[in-house]
Amino acid sequence: MKRIAADLGVSVTTISKVLNQHADIGPAMRARVLKRVEELGYRPNAVARSLSLKRTHTVGIIIPDLMHSFFVEIVSALEASISRRGYGLLLCSSGEDARKERSELEMLRARQVDGIVLASANATGNTALLRDLTRMGIALVMIDRDDHPKVSCHRVLTDDVEVGRLAAAHLVARRCRVIGHIAGPPILHSQRREEGYRRALAATGMAIDARHLAAGGFMEADGYRAMQQLLSATPRVDGVFAVNDPAAIGAMKAVWDAGLRVPDDVAIVGAGDVAYSDLIRVPLTTVRWSKSEVGTSAADLILDQIEGEGVRPKRVIIAPELIVRQSA
Amino acid sequence: MKRIAADLGVSVTTISKVLNQHADIGPAMRARVLKRVEELGYRPNAVARSLSLKRTHTVGIIIPDLMHSFFVEIVSALEASISRRGYGLLLCSSGEDARKERSELEMLRARQVDGIVLASANATGNTALLRDLTRMGIALVMIDRDDHPKVSCHRVLTDDVEVGRLAAAHLVARRCRVIGHIAGPPILHSQRREEGYRRALAATGMAIDARHLAAGGFMEADGYRAMQQLLSATPRVDGVFAVNDPAAIGAMKAVWDAGLRVPDDVAIVGAGDVAYSDLIRVPLTTVRWSKSEVGTSAADLILDQIEGEGVRPKRVIIAPELIVRQSA
DNA sequence: ATGAAAGCGCTAACAA
């Protein structure tokens, strides 16, 4: 800028003004400046600009794991949205580890990002830090996980009870007689999905036998183990709702390894619709909710807050829907 | 910092020095400062730091598409590496579009990133800009695509000729008699893979019939169409090397739709090893090269250059290997 | 319509 100002015999203020489309600049001056800018291929230094403006036009996102296609789709949609609105995206991963999550949060704070999108690891320890961040004026939206109830921020979630209800109701409609459930880890979302499962069965007067409820987890191996357990109970399950797709895939493998067929002997419904669920040997029936909607909603919420529109924390629920393929 | 300095009745320089572990600070002072920093929960402003240091500790990465699992694995490994070394990652996607790629490059330049990792869209138009960036001292490493020969920078690639050779040689070893190829778009990498295919056949004295070479592309739909074409030629192919996995999957679908079996009637080999290739109905035999190695190599190259170690552009070749599953 | 001056929060010579 100094260079341009010198070349043209004007002040840097003037340059700054034309670059920022201030009204109080003569058209002649404006043209001269623009011309020289073009010639020199000059680009304003965003760092200096940020320091002066106290706005970085950057949002950070922290997700547990990039390898999980679920988060990738969200990131992808989010990136598209914020880039269109002129923001940059700083990508971090926590590896489901509370300490790493904390250090990434601090890093984002140090970098003065305007907002943070967080898919929280189950890290109660970071609640205080999150509150600090919001108090400092950093916009925050939590996605996917409904943790940190004490933190007041936007949230983009799905309706987990409905997820479980849709899945189990489908098994009921398919005339399964003994409907089991592979539960997730003891967090809110697993519990809500189980609750939906219970409600669906209750609605038809089916009893729930504890032996048809298996403790599982979110991983394929968890689903495998849980299904082995379910298969050993009598009467044997002929329908199972697994807490998520990886667990459902593990469950399918266990069924096969037991010499049984999916869905003829055991029908299986998952949740989450991972990217490849329609490519596996028996395409998975599952409950999905739009990840790209999660991403764009998060982008809208955070940018609107940054740009000073909505202030009240909003809760956006992305509706789940049943995808019937062949496993149930 | 000012606040702390005032509280302690010292100068900001002192604070800066203890924060940056300068040697010339008394242990007493150092302790006092650290204590107050702790109490206040103070974190240095990285933006100001960057402005002063002319170093942002940030690297940008531009990839064509986040939805493609191939790039995700690279990004994931890269993020892990650079985050461990204290850098942040600014993620951009070009959507295979030269103009978007250009604007992302300019954005990264404006933000003064220390380095850029680029999986280039086939955008000859950006060569000049890339050269400018390197001349400005921004570290550059190109991954996956070997474009912009005029630009002097690090490159992390695989050996595409070898990819094609491994794939075709496997079909030969399997005793396929008529080995076809589904080619990619007319870019270097497709051509090299085709060259490898040619060499493998030539090595065994097999002739190549133009009718067994189909113009395809990188997408599933391309593979489907190309395979339909190949199936109509006589003698019919009994082995096909597809330029990449999506094309190979499309090809498999075409084989099934024609009422034939994989690999009994037509054996198929892909390349790239997308994440789900072992989950599909007939697990795909393919040629893979480590994406995480691509990511970590890129990270090492760029950080070493940023931190002033190697200056000479390096060319890192990630060796491909054959993964035999069930499609061939 | 244009410019001088102060300031954003930090680092780095150079003195003391």
Place this chain on the structure above:
DNA sequence: TTGTTAGCGCTTTCAT
């Protein structure tokens, strides 16, 4: 060992 001063590149009052 600590402090003074200048400066990183930009924006923004407030004058002119």
